[in-house]
Each structure stands twice: as structure tokens, then as C-alpha cells.
Amino acid sequence: MSRVILFNKPHGVLSQFTDGQARATLSDYIDVPKVYAAGRLDRDSEGLLVLTDNGKLQAKIAHPKYKAAKTYMVQVEGVPEANAIAQLRAGVILKDGKTRPAKAEAVSEPDWLWPRDPPVRVRKTVPDSWLRITISEGKNRQVRRMCAAVGHPCLRLIRVQVGEWSLEGIALGAWRDA
Numbered sequence: 459m460s461r462v463i464l465f466n467k468p469h470g471v472l473s474q475f476t477d478g479q480a481r482a483t484l485s486d487y488i489d490v491p492k493v494y495a496a497g498r499l500d501r502d503s504e505g506l507l508v509l510t511d512n513g514k515l516q517a518k519i520a521h522p523k524y525k526a527a528k529t530y531m532v533q534v535e536g537v538p539e540a541n542a543i544a545q546l547r548a549g550v551i552l553k554d555g556k557t558r559p560a561k562a563e564a565v566s567e568p569d570w571l572w573p574r575d576p577p578v579r580v581r582k583t584v585p586d587s588w589l590r591i592t593i594s595e596g597k598n599r600q601v602r603r604m605c606a607a608v609g610h611p612c613l614r615l616i617r618v619q620v621g622e623w624s625l626e627g628i629a630l631g632a633w634r635d636a
Contacts, residue, residue: 460512505617533614
């Protein structure tokens with residue numbers, strides 16, 4: 459029987475168990491042997507990280523050929539107009555090629571949101587807003603680069619769902635078996 463762990467990764471934590479630079483890692487939160495992250499979340503991203511002891515399942519979640527859907531709540535600089543959202547939905551041209559079409563919509567700030575440490579940089583002269591974006595591939599820093607490419611740099615990125623697994627009910631820094 460495979461073990462699957464759902465972890466709500468805080469900002470500033472690496473998606474690995476060891477680091478030679480004394481930065482926060484998964485080992486600061488999860489003391490379970492022989493589980494590994496299925497995919498990654500950048501150090502400055504937050505939210506759902508799936509870990510498993512099953513190599514085949516890990517590959518199925520992480521490898522782009524399987525097209526596992528990953529959904530993010532994204533705080534962006536500015537207020538995207540319809541054409542920016544349409545570009546995200548059509549696929550965005552990045553330096554490493556065009557992304558697959560994404561599901562993208564403007565949404566209200568989540569009411570379940572926890573405070574981020576450190577707080578997001580806010581500029582008084584530039585409004586910010588939230589998007590819900592679902593992608594089916596995993597290019598490096600893809601959602602951040604997509605948002606920047608349509609003129610709305612990412613201020614905060616929280617993964618809320620990977621395939622069938624959801625962040626719902628998992629406190630920041632906590633984990634549970636799936």
C-alpha cells in the first residue's frame with residue numbers, strides 16, 4: 459500500500475528534506491521515512507505539496523507527460539483585463555516554448571487565507587488582485603512566468619489542488635495522510 463502525504467508548505471520552505479545552507483526544509487515539518495515530494499513548489503510559493511513513497515505515483519504526479527492538473531490561487535500586481543486572462547487560457551509564449559492552455563479566472567481574495575511571513579510587498583499606487591489558475595504541465599516557475607508575460611507579476615502563489623488532492627482543511631505547516 460502506497461503512502462500519500464498532503465502538506466501545506468509555508469513560504470520560505472524548500473521542497474526537499476536536506477539543504478547544506480541551513481534553510482527550512484521538509485524535515486523541519488515531516489518526520490516520515492522514505493517519502494519524497496511528487497513535484498516541487500518554489501521556496502517562495504506556498505500550499506499543497508504531495509509526498510509519496512511510491513515512485514510510479516510520484517512520476518505520474520510530477521512528470522508533464524501525465525498532464526496532472528495543478529490549481530493555484532495567485533495574487534498579482536494590477537487588475538488583469540479580459541485580454542490578459544484570454545492569453546492565459548490560450549497558452550503563453552515563454553522563453554522555453556508556449557505553455558499549454560490554462561484555466562484562468564479572476565476571483566476574490568480567498569476568505570481562508572493565512573497571513574504570509576514575510577508579508578507580501580504592497581505598493582500603494584498599484585492595486586493587486588487574485589486569479590485562480592489551473593495548469594496541466596510543470597515548467598519551472600511556470601505560473602509566475604505566465605502572469606509576468608501577460609503584464610501582471612505574481613506577488614503570492616498558493617497551490618490549492620493537485621489532481622484529486624486538495625489543500626482544504628490542512629493548516630499552514632501541517633500535513634495529513636491522503
